[in-house]
Amino acid sequence: MKPEQIRLDRWGFVVTGHDLVHDGARPRGFENREPGFLETSLPGIFAAGDVRAGSTKQVASAAGEGATAALLIREYLKTA
Numbered sequence: 001m002k003p004e005q006i007r008l009d010r011w012g013f014v015v016t017g018h019d020l021v022h023d024g025a026r027p028r029g030f031e032n033r034e035p036g037f038l039e040t041s042l043p044g045i046f047a048a049g050d051v052r053a054g055s056t057k058q059v060a061s062a063a064g065e066g067a068t069a070a071l072l073i074r075e076y077l078k079t080a
């Protein structure tokens with residue numbers, strides 16, 4: 001079986017969160033829950049900053065998303 005790839009948009013940015021859900025269909029591994037904010041198509045892998053599709057490409061946003069991702073990872077690990 002091919003290893004799962006992180007989903008990218010047509011420009012190569014990492015797709016996260018609700019943008020991974022299309023017509024109610026979620027990526028593999030998300031059968032029982034929605035992908036979290038900043039979570040990629042690989043459960044437990046998060047993306048923040050300029051690499052993320054839809055980010056503002058501003059330094060303040062990148063830092064804020066980084067801090068948010070750290071908190072989300074902590075929550076994820078509590079349930080993993």
Ligand SMILES: Cc1cc2nc3c(=O)[nH]c(=O)nc-3n(C[C@H](O)[C@H](O)[C@H](O)COP(=O)(O)OP(=O)(O)OC[C@H]3O[C@@H](n4cnc5c(N)ncnc54)[C@H](O)[C@@H]3O)c2cc1C
Binds near residue numbers: 057062
């Ligand atoms: C010329 C210029 C001017 C800008 N001016 C402003 C401004 O005035 N105000 C503003 O808000 N924003 C500005 N920005 C945007 C701002 O710099 C970015 O939004 C911000 O740096 C994004 O932070 P980041 O951590 O997401 O990405 P980055 O700062 O790009 O950090 C990504 C890091 O990952 C490293 N990396 C890449 N690939 C790999 C890999 N495979 N393995 C390990 N490491 C890797 C890179 O070397 C880099 O250090 C400017 C950007 C540029 C280019």
